[in-house]
Amino acid sequence: MPVDKQKMNCCEKLSKRSLIALNSICMLSALIAIIGGVVVKINLGSYLNHLAVGNLKTATEFLATAPIVFIILGCFITVISLLGCCGAHLENLFLLKVYKVTLLLVLSALAVTAALTFTFKSSVQQALFIALTNFFHTYNNTREVMDLIQTNIDCCGVNSSLDWNYNDIWKERAQEISDRDNLILGTSPVPDSCCIDIEAGCGLANSAEDVSTGIYTDGCAGKFWNYLSANGDTIGISGLVVAAILLCSIVFTCFVINYVDESGDFVI
Numbered sequence: 001m002p003v004d005k006q007k008m009n010c011c012e013k014l015s016k017r018s019l020i021a022l023n024s025i026c027m028l029s030a031l032i033a034i035i036g037g038v039v040v041k042i043n044l045g046s047y048l049n050h051l052a053v054g055n056l057k058t059a060t061e062f063l064a065t066a067p068i069v070f071i072i073l074g075c076f077i078t079v080i081s082l083l084g085c086c087g088a089h090l091e092n093l094f095l096l097k098v099y100k101v102t103l104l105l106v107l108s109a110l111a112v113t114a115a116l117t118f119t120f121k122s123s124v125q126q127a128l129f130i131a132l133t134n135f136f137h138t139y140n141n142t143r144e145v146m147d148l149i150q151t152n153i154d155c156c157g158v159n160s161s162l163d164w165n166y167n168d169i170w171k172e173r174a175q176e177i178s179d180r181d182n183l184i185l186g187t188s189p190v191p192d193s194c195c196i197d198i199e200a201g202c203g204l205a206n207s208a209e210d211v212s213t214g215i216y217t218d219g220c221a222g223k224f225w226n227y228l229s230a231n232g233d234t235i236g237i238s239g240l241v242v243a244a245i246l247l248c249s250i251v252f253t254c255f256v257i258n259y260v261d262e263s264g265d266f267v268i
Contacts, residue, residue: 019088019252023081026249029242030081034074037067069109077106077242084249088256100253103246110243128228129221132158139170139191146220147193153227155220156194163219164190165208174204190215 080102087095132149135142136158150156157163164170165188178185181200186207194215195202206215 019249019256020085022245022249022252023084023088026081026084026242026245027078029245030074030077032074034071037070037074073106073110073242077246080106084253093257096253096257100250100257103250103253107243107246107250110246111240125225125229128225129158132221132224136163136167137169139167140173143191147191149220149224150191150193150216151198153220153223154196154216155218155223156190156216157219158221159219161190161194161206161215161217161219162188164188164194177201178204 080099083095083102084099086092087099135146139146170191171189174185174189177183178189183201184205186205188206188208190203190206192198192200192203194206196214196216203215
């Protein structure tokens, strides 16, 4: 057999086997993307539903949608990867071409979603601070949101627990609760959702002298931003990793298609 023919056969084998291997990796990556999307959706869902107002509306709606997009794409990639494996194994030119075009579409969708995730994530920080400040100063109307955040993020106030000392709406409410339920009112009361171990009246008894005892002192703006940022990074990085794998699959698919077009058959 001529040397150039031997080299061609070697390249055909390498391309075919690499394509099958990459599709196996794609299916694994798709599974990871699905799991990651589900986890992020569960973790962020309750917060983003409450925060999808005002300055945060556009960004939070996108962050809430991005995990769903990744779950759908993950399922789609799994099906397409099976198609690619079948096309390579059966040496079917039509299946390979359909596979290549579909991968290009999926790659574009993943790249756009990942890029938009990073873009929106960077624009959320300032809007998040403004939104939390608004929730804080309208505590009677937004108590559910603030309590949800403080309880689950282990934080208190916007910048620190001392913020509650300057919230007149909360101070009036704290006095009303204290009088109604005959509870002790400390010099620096905070909502019960700030307590490390939550029980009725635990925050009302807080005093400036022992402000660090029994309550969280870190502000919610910084901790919540770190929480959102980490989840946003998970979405974006997962998308970029899967996109890189898909790009390699497209390259090897082009090689395989080229060899099939030239020779009309495959060397197994």
